Structure formats: structure tokens, C-alpha cells
Amino acid sequence: GALFLEFFKSSLGQTFLIAGVMALFGCLYCFLNITEPKKHDVICQKIRFHTIIDVLKQRSVILLTLPWFIVFMIIGAAMTFLTVSTSQGGILSISPILLSGIICGAGIVLITTQVIYGRLSDKYGRLPIMFIGAIGFVGVMTVLGIGYGLAPSTDGEAVKNSIIQFWPLLAIFGFMALAFGPSALSSLADEAQETKRGVTMAVYSIVISAGMFVGVPAVAAIFDQYGGPGVLFFMIGCAIAMLLLMIARYAQLRHQKKHPIIL
Known part of the structure; x- marks a missing residue:
């Protein structure tokens, strides 16, 4: 693109x-x-407003979809923050060829790691792998903030060079962050009721769309008001919020084990 x-x-x-x-x-x-399965092979509810509300009443669905809202807000922040050289504004100026190379390489890594982390999620459980992903997001945002803070000036090239010097940490935390996707989606599928799987995934789609819709103008407003530091603090805050949601999810699962629901 x-x-x-x-x-x-x-x-x-x-x-x-x-x-x-x-x-x-x-x-x-x-x-x-x-x-797709034949219509009479499955029993499902139509996607209507009240069925969406019923799904949103499940605390587990909220705890598993809100992190995706934050993830896509961060993606929106990155789209605003990391601008290509042909556009105006932003802090980091990245040439289209370099950006394409980064996206291509990241796509290959993404495909590979999704398979690996998916298998680890099946073997060791969803939540531990999700925790790894959330910690990775916090690490990436923190390293970006440190790189920006240590830059000798706010010039785009100076900021980029300051951040690049931390590439080993960015690579490690970035690899960890990729663990979130397959484990979180698998956990959401596990929690979805058999007759509401379609509605649950519809809620997921709404949430990620809302994240992009909210993230870009929010980051643009923060950038106009507080500049690059404000954007970085916002992104770090989003990543920490993800980690807190994972802790809340852990507490919920622990409570369910102590007080199982008997049907």
C-alpha cells in the first residue's frame, strides 16, 4: 500500500x-x-440488537474484547504517529520503500508466530500466552517512550535513530506481543455459547472497528495538544490497560474455579 x-x-x-x-x-x-455447514446442521440465533446486548452482558466476553479495542487503538496511534515521507505531519518520517519492507517482514513473522503461539495456547492454556502478549505490548510502548525521551532533539531522524538503538529489546517485546492474537481469539471462541458464536464474533468485529475509529482521531487530538510525548504516554497507558484487563481475566477464572456454575 x-x-x-x-x-x-x-x-x-x-x-x-x-x-x-x-x-x-x-x-x-x-x-x-x-x-460453511448446512443451515439445518447448526442451531444459532440471528444477529439482532438484543442478542448483541446478551453477549455483552457476559463479563468474560467484555474482558476478552476490550483488549482488542485497545490493540486497534494502538494500531491507530501507530498509523498516526509513524507517517510516511509523502504525508504531512507526524514525528517519524519513513520512506515508502522502507515501510513496505518493514510491513512485509512483519507479515512473515506474524504468520509464523500465530501458528507457534496457537499451538502453545492449546498446550499451556490461553491466559498464560495472553499474559505474554500483554507484557510484550507494555514493553514495546515503554521502549518507544524511552527512545523518544533519549533523543537529542524532536527531529524525526533523531527520534528514529534513538529508537532504533534499542532494536534488540523491540524485537524481544515485539515477538512477545504477537502471542496475544491467537490466544485471545481462541479464548473468545471458547467462551462463546454454541448458539451465539456468530453474535460473539460480530461483537468482536464491532469492537476492533470501534478501536480504529476512536484511536486515529484520539491520537491526532492528543498529538495536536501535547505533541509526541503525549502520544507515547497514551500508547503506554493503553498497553498497561491491556495488562490490567488480563489480570482481571485471571481473577475471574480463579473465581470460577472456586465457585463453579452447576447446570
Whole structure:
């Protein structure tokens, strides 16, 4: 996407055309390769407002979806904070080619780690792997904050170089942060009632969309008012909130073990 914006910056319509073709290909691939169960093989509730409210009344669903809201707020923050060189504003100026390379490499790592962490989640339980992911997010945000604070100036290149010097810590905490996705989604699927799985995933989709919707303008407002330090404090706060939600989830599971619900 960054490369398309760079190469077709004089004609942005071509970028959207290419994106549309890629999306159409993805839809056709899913349609031809994903087989859904027959209608009469499953019993489910229709996705209506009251069924969504019923799902949201489950404390476990709240504790498992709110972290995703925070994750996508952080993603929105990164999109605002890490701007490519062809755009205006922001702190870090990243060339489209470098950004594309980073995204490509991160995509390969993401695919690989999701399989690994998914298996670890099945073997050792959802919550321990989710804790690893939450700690990773806190670590990444903290290292970014330290790198920004130690930069000799607020110039984009100076900030970037200051952060890059901590690449070993960023790599370690980044690898840990990737543990959150597969374990959290698996845990959400475990908690979803058989007749409300579709509604539960609809709530998940609403939450991540809301995170992006809220995150970008929120970070933009914070940046305008408090600058880069404000954005970093906000992102660190989001990561700590994720960790607190994981602690609340641990407390809930512990309570359930002591006081099991007998049907």
C-alpha cells in the first residue's frame, strides 16, 4: 500500500483500483474455498440488537474484547504517529520503500508466530500466552517512550535513530506481543455459547472497528495538544490497560474455579 501511494501519488485512483481488485480476488478465493455447514446442521440465533446486548452482558466476553479495542487503538496511534515521507505531519518520517519492507517482514513473522503461539495456547492454556502478549505490548510502548525521551532533539531522524538503538529489546517485546492474537481469539471462541458464536464474533468485529475509529482521531487530538510525548504516554497507558484487563481475566477464572456454575 505504501509503495502504491508513492508510485501513484499523482493518480491516487489507481491505488484504490488495485486495492479493489485485490479485495475482489480475496472474496472469490474465500467463496470457493470456505465451506460453511448446512443451515439445518447448526442451531444459532440471528444477529439482532438484543442478542448483541446478551453477549455483552457476559463479563468474560467484555474482558476478552476490550483488549482488542485497545490493540486497534494502538494500531491507530501507530498509523498516526509513524507517517510516511509523502504525508504531512507526524514525528517519524519513513520512506515508502522502507515501510513496505518493514510491513512485509512483519507479515512473515506474524504468520509464523500465530501458528507457534496457537499451538502453545492449546498446550499451556490461553491466559498464560495472553499474559505474554500483554507484557510484550507494555514493553514495546515503554521502549518507544524511552527512545523518544533519549533523543537529542524532536527531529524525526533523531527520534528514529534513538529508537532504533534499542532494536534488540523491540524485537524481544515485539515477538512477545504477537502471542496475544491467537490466544485471545481462541479464548473468545471458547467462551462463546454454541448458539451465539456468530453474535460473539460480530461483537468482536464491532469492537476492533470501534478501536480504529476512536484511536486515529484520539491520537491526532492528543498529538495536536501535547505533541509526541503525549502520544507515547497514551500508547503506554493503553498497553498497561491491556495488562490490567488480563489480570482481571485471571481473577475471574480463579473465581470460577472456586465457585463453579452447576447446570
